[in-house]
Amino acid sequence: MGYKVLIGLEMHCEISNTKTKVFSSAINGYSDKANTNIRPVDMAFPGTLPVVNKEAVRLSLMASMILGCTQPEYLYFERKNYYYPDLPKGFQITQETKPAPIGSYGKLEYEVNGEKKSVRINNLHLEEDAASSDHYASGSRINYNRAGVPLLELVTEPDFRSADEAVAFLETMRSIYQYADISEADSKKGQVRCDVNVSIMEDNLDENDPKNWGTKIEIKNVNSFGGVRDAINYEIQRQIDLKEDGKYDEMPQQTRRWDEESGTTIYMRSKVDAIDYKYFVEPNIPKFKISKEWLEEIRKSIPRLAFERKEQYINEYGVSEYDATILVKEKPVADFFEKTISLGANPKSASNWITTNLLGNLNKMELTIDEAKLTPEHLAELIKMVEDKEISSQQAKGVFTESLETGKSPHDIAAEKGLKQITDEGEIVKITNEVLDENPDVIKQYKNGKTNMVNYLVGQVMKKTGGKANPSLARDVMAKEIEKR
Amino acid sequence: MSYMDKTIEEVHEALVKGEVTSKDLIKEALEKSHEVQEKCNAFVTIMDDVKEEKVTDELLSGIPYGIKDNYSTKGILSTGSSNTLKDYVPFFTATAIDNLAKKGAVAVNKTVLDEFGMGGTGTTGHTGIVTNPWDKTRMCAGSSAGSAAAVAAGVYPYATGSDTGDSIRKPAAYCGIVGYKPTYGMISRYGLFPFASSLDHCGALTRSVKDAAIVVDGMKGIDKYDMTSWDSSNMHLYESIDGKVKGKKLCYIKELCDINMYPNADAELKAHLENFMKTIEKCKNLGMEVTEESVDMTLLSAIPSVYVVISCAEATSNMSNLTGFIFGPRAEGDKWDTEMKNYRTKGFSPLIKRRFVIGSYVLQAENKDRYFHNAQRVRRLVVDKWNELFEKYDAVILPVGSGPAKKLEGSKDALDKNTAILEDHLQIGNFGGFPSITIPNGFVSNLPVGVNITGKCYDDINVLNIAYALESSMGYKNQIAREVK
Numbered sequence: 001m002g003y004k005v006l007i008g009l010e011m012h013c014e015i016s017n018t019k020t021k022v023f024s025s026a027i028n029g030y031s032d033k034a035n036t037n038i039r040p041v042d043m044a045f046p047g048t049l050p051v052v053n054k055e056a057v058r059l060s061l062m063a064s065m066i067l068g069c070t071q072p073e074y075l076y077f078e079r080k081n082y083y084y085p086d087l088p089k090g091f092q093i094t095q096e097t098k099p100a101p102i103g104s105y106g107k108l109e110y111e112v113n114g115e116k117k118s119v120r121i122n123n124l125h126l127e128e129d130a131a132s133s134d135h136y137a138s139g140s141r142i143n144y145n146r147a148g149v150p151l152l153e154l155v156t157e158p159d160f161r162s163a164d165e166a167v168a169f170l171e172t173m174r175s176i177y178q179y180a181d182i183s184e185a186d187s188k189k190g191q192v193r194c195d196v197n198v199s200i201m202e203d204n205l206d207e208n209d210p211k212n213w214g215t216k217i218e219i220k221n222v223n224s225f226g227g228v229r230d231a232i233n234y235e236i237q238r239q240i241d242l243k244e245d246g247k248y249d250e251m252p253q254q255t256r257r258w259d260e261e262s263g264t265t266i267y268m269r270s271k272v273d274a275i276d277y278k279y280f281v282e283p284n285i286p287k288f289k290i291s292k293e294w295l296e297e298i299r300k301s302i303p304r305l306a307f308e309r310k311e312q313y314i315n316e317y318g319v320s321e322y323d324a325t326i327l328v329k330e331k332p333v334a335d336f337f338e339k340t341i342s343l344g345a346n347p348k349s350a351s352n353w354i355t356t357n358l359l360g361n362l363n364k365m366e367l368t369i370d371e372a373k374l375t376p377e378h379l380a381e382l383i384k385m386v387e388d389k390e391i392s393s394q395q396a397k398g399v400f401t402e403s404l405e406t407g408k409s410p411h412d413i414a415a416e417k418g419l420k421q422i423t424d425e426g427e428i429v430k431i432t433n434e435v436l437d438e439n440p441d442v443i444k445q446y447k448n449g450k451t452n453m454v455n456y457l458v459g460q461v462m463k464k465t466g467g468k469a470n471p472s473l474a475r476d477v478m479a480k481e482i483e484k485r
Numbered sequence: 486m487s488y489m490d491k492t493i494e495e496v497h498e499a500l501v502k503g504e505v506t507s508k509d510l511i512k513e514a515l516e517k518s519h520e521v522q523e524k525c526n527a528f529v530t531i532m533d534d535v536k537e538e539k540v541t542d543e544l545l546s547g548i549p550y551g552i553k554d555n556y557s558t559k560g561i562l563s564t565g566s567s568n569t570l571k572d573y574v575p576f577f578t579a580t581a582i583d584n585l586a587k588k589g590a591v592a593v594n595k596t597v598l599d600e601f602g603m604g605g606t607g608t609t610g611h612t613g614i615v616t617n618p619w620d621k622t623r624m625c626a627g628s629s630a631g632s633a634a635a636v637a638a639g640v641y642p643y644a645t646g647s648d649t650g651d652s653i654r655k656p657a658a659y660c661g662i663v664g665y666k667p668t669y670g671m672i673s674r675y676g677l678f679p680f681a682s683s684l685d686h687c688g689a690l691t692r693s694v695k696d697a698a699i700v701v702d703g704m705k706g707i708d709k710y711d712m713t714s715w716d717s718s719n720m721h722l723y724e725s726i727d728g729k730v731k732g733k734k735l736c737y738i739k740e741l742c743d744i745n746m747y748p749n750a751d752a753e754l755k756a757h758l759e760n761f762m763k764t765i766e767k768c769k770n771l772g773m774e775v776t777e778e779s780v781d782m783t784l785l786s787a788i789p790s791v792y793v794v795i796s797c798a799e800a801t802s803n804m805s806n807l808t809g810f811i812f813g814p815r816a817e818g819d820k821w822d823t824e825m826k827n828y829r830t831k832g833f834s835p836l837i838k839r840r841f842v843i844g845s846y847v848l849q850a851e852n853k854d855r856y857f858h859n860a861q862r863v864r865r866l867v868v869d870k871w872n873e874l875f876e877k878y879d880a881v882i883l884p885v886g887s888g889p890a891k892k893l894e895g896s897k898d899a900l901d902k903n904t905a906i907l908e909d910h911l912q913i914g915n916f917g918g919f920p921s922i923t924i925p926n927g928f929v930s931n932l933p934v935g936v937n938i939t940g941k942c943y944d945d946i947n948v949l950n951i952a953y954a955l956e957s958s959m960g961y962k963n964q965i966a967r968e969v970k
Contacts, residue, residue: 040577044806046565047557047579047676049711081802081848085821090805140821278848280857283683283799285712 002203008158010195015150016183022128022150023050034143042147044088049284056150059182060102060126067121069103075288080277086131094127101125112168120157163232175306178331187224194222198235222258231258317347323355332369343380373407382410422469428477435460490639490965493696500540507537507547514549514593517640525616527631529554530562530595538589546589551644554595557676565601565678566610569807569832579676581687581704588703596631602680618966623890626659628652632690633660637966643691643700649680651911653688654923658885658935661925665697668942669918670715673708681799684915692963694953698722725946730954731772733879739779753888756929761884764926767958787863789909794847794860801844868917875941889932920945922952925961931969
């Protein structure tokens with residue numbers, strides 16, 4: 001028997017692009033030296049109060065708009081009460097579905113293997129992150145830099161049918177957060193964390209009727225997209241195995257934990273033991289009217305997203321779809337590309353350099369594009385030098401590599417190496433005639449029909465000039481001069 | 486010659502004229518502190534080494550005062566009168582206290598309260614019972630018990646208080662002094678240890694209405710660390726008091742003030758209500774119109790329960806930061822949750838634990854709508870009703886409590902059902918955030934009793950003016966406790 005899989009996601013993404021935390025004036029810099037970005041409120045010293053960061057709200061509203069959600073008329077926050085050492089107040093300030101959070105009931109289109117799909121967004125809410133803790137045999141260490149960092153939690157409906165779809169959606173979201181300047185959305189920095197829920201049902205049943213849905217299993221704390229894929233696939237197989245063994249009906253609704261090391265999900269608690277978070281509206285934050293004017297202002301300020309840029313690269317710049325896809329995959333790459341163009345470089349050349357040379361080299365050097373010593377200015381300069389025939393494209397490759405390694409400008413490198421191309425026709429005519437004078441036998445062979453001997457002669461010109469002669473000019477001149485003999 | 490038994494205006498004049506120095510005043514206040522500590526046990530800390538302040542044009546400059554021990558004070562023990570914070574020395578000062586310091590006010594001691602303000606007897610602080618300076622067999626009421634006792638005993642002209650249900654205004658009545666809590670948010674709560682955030686107010690205990698205005702002028706102001714604070718820079722309370730009340734309209738509530746509502750009334754209650762009606766006559770003599778209004782008894786009867794539900798719910802969450810990990814004496818335990826449990830079990834008094842249980846119970850998913858949300862709905866109804874009264878009247882005038890200070894022995898915490906509403910109606914002022922002031926209006930059984938005036942939000946000046954006119958027509962301004970033999 002076949003099965004259908006229903007997958008829903010909760011994606012937590014830190015907002016990394018605010019100066020300060022979401023309810024505190026401490027710097028939003030989780031990766032700085034441990035326990036340096038803290039205000040009294042982040043450690044819940046008695047008498048401290050939360051103060052909402054308007055920029056965090058603005059970025060959240062922007063995300064809400066991009067996701068096609070409805071924005072609330074009034075902004076409220078709620079307390080989620082539970083005890084844990086990484087939660088100094090004993091409650092997290094967050095938003096529940098009632099009153100309305102920062103975004104409700106949206107829809108997002110995304111692509112998986114070239115196919116367009118759409119997912120319904122149940123809600124998006126703004127909350128604060130907890131502190132981070134490291135556990136050692138002798139005890140645990142807590143870093144409060146993360147306590148109070150703004151966090152967006154996005155909850156989807158169970159609309160994914162495979163791990164591929166779920167991961168493609170997460171990649172789309174990461175791109176949105178990056179392009180909208182909301183977050184770096186870097187899972188390596190712990191900025192993205194997911195909870196996944198998975199259930200299976202028999203293939204012939206109607207998935208639109210919740211009665212037919214299987215038992216929902218929630219998997220907590222999956223911290224990489226690869227992990228999401230593996231956890232989903234593991235869980236699907238685990239549930240199918242239970243079905244096949246006739247043990248599925250005994251499986252209670254439960255929360256499990258993804259164990260990266262063993263590649264398995266591990267039982268945490270059943271729904272019966274679910275924590276009652278005793279939500280109530282945070283009394284220290286007065287309800288805030290979100291004005292239509294402000295919303296309109298935010299809507300107008302949404303930066304161009306990946307899909308918009310991709311369309312522009314293809315339609316305006318004539319970049320191939322394949323290359324455009326590579327360029328927009330990471331925002332810093334697209335920004336590099338656009339900066340290079342803005343400096344006057346030919347878009348197609350820029351795209352070629354970036355997709356065929358730059359990214360591969362950076363990958364080998366284990367650097368991000370922001371860390372590269374070669375700047376858009378360098379690349380634009382290099383492209384111009386080739387266009388102006390100052391150096392050959394063969395030479396340009398060497399210059400590129402050196403600029404990437406040293407950060408020197410292409411002009412300086414070319415000058416140092418004496419790489420200036422010979423584009424003076426008179427000079428080339430002179431050298432061509434020298435070569436012809438030295439090779440009377442070859443001229444004879446040429447005249448006797450071995451026309452490809454001209455390549456050898458051009459090669460001699462290049463050799464004589466140390467590769468500096470402009471190759472196409474050398475060819476043209478040679479063709480003319482040999483006929484004169 | 487003593488000065489600490491005078492009004493702020495008088496002391497200021499003496500300072501300006503050079504009759505006395507700030508240093509002399511501090512010496513006097515400290516001596517009296519030790520005397521009153523001996524008699525009433527009013528202080529957690531007496532700051533014997535405090536330095537004098539320069540006398541300026543500010544009325545408060547150079548004059549000693551007391552701080553309730555639930556205000557965070559940098560470098561000075563701040564316990565909230567709880568064992569959970571018995572050694573806690575904060576590294577930041579509450580905004581209200583900072584504001585007073587900027588005016589040159591000199592804090593000389595920290596006063597005892599009911600643990601974290603959660604009590605109305607002055608008997609639950611970790612340093613023991615506070616006794617009434619008029620009669621040591623009686624309570625001061627609470628929670629600002631130490632502040633009330635000290636001001637009444639003439640230690641200094643004023644002390645700060647906090648008021649969640651009646652914690653400034655009830656002790657003021659029991660000690661024969663003035664207790665004023667201004668409109669919610671006029672004084673920042675930053676640095677005030679929270680009890681129930683939506684009900685908590687900062688305020689002052691003084692011996693005259695003008696002094697109350699001077700002190701709150703000094704404490705108030707919008708604060709970037711408290712989102713519920715608002716800009717009152719155009720309100721000058723002290724300067725606005727002119728005593729002109731002719732034509733002002735007051736009302737009192739029949740259900741609370743009519744002796745016939747209490748079939749089992751004792752002699753003290755009878756005398757108290759008779760005295761209240763004499764005060765009403767005084768109001769009329771001042772040219773004010775006073776009307777008897779009727780409010781649905783069902784609504785009035787709900788007030789104490791509404792208060793218990795909301796205050797306990799918020800309190801259980803607010804005090805979840807008390808775990809002993811970051812501050813407070815860390816408890817023993819083999820795991821973090823045992824450490825936390827041991828700390829809380831040992832640290833909190835039984836009364837508080839009872840409130841936490843109630844708070845958790847009413848917030849549980851299955852109870853929340855029935856208790857917590859219903860309490861919020863009734864709170865809204867009560868506030869609406871009072872706002873309706875404020876459309877017709879400048880203020881509501883009511884007797885405080887059911888008589889003079891209660892005996893410490895016997896009656897502890899056992900609420901008399903018949904007079905419950907009379908004991909608890911001041912909570913309405915917290916439900917609505919209304920400006921509310923208690924002033925002494927005579928004696929019952931040779932002990933002081935009080936009357937309360939409450940107005941609509943932001944109408945503090947009106948409330949103070951009515952209280953000032955009434956105070957001027959009675960002989961209890963700036964009275965110092967005389968121990969009843």
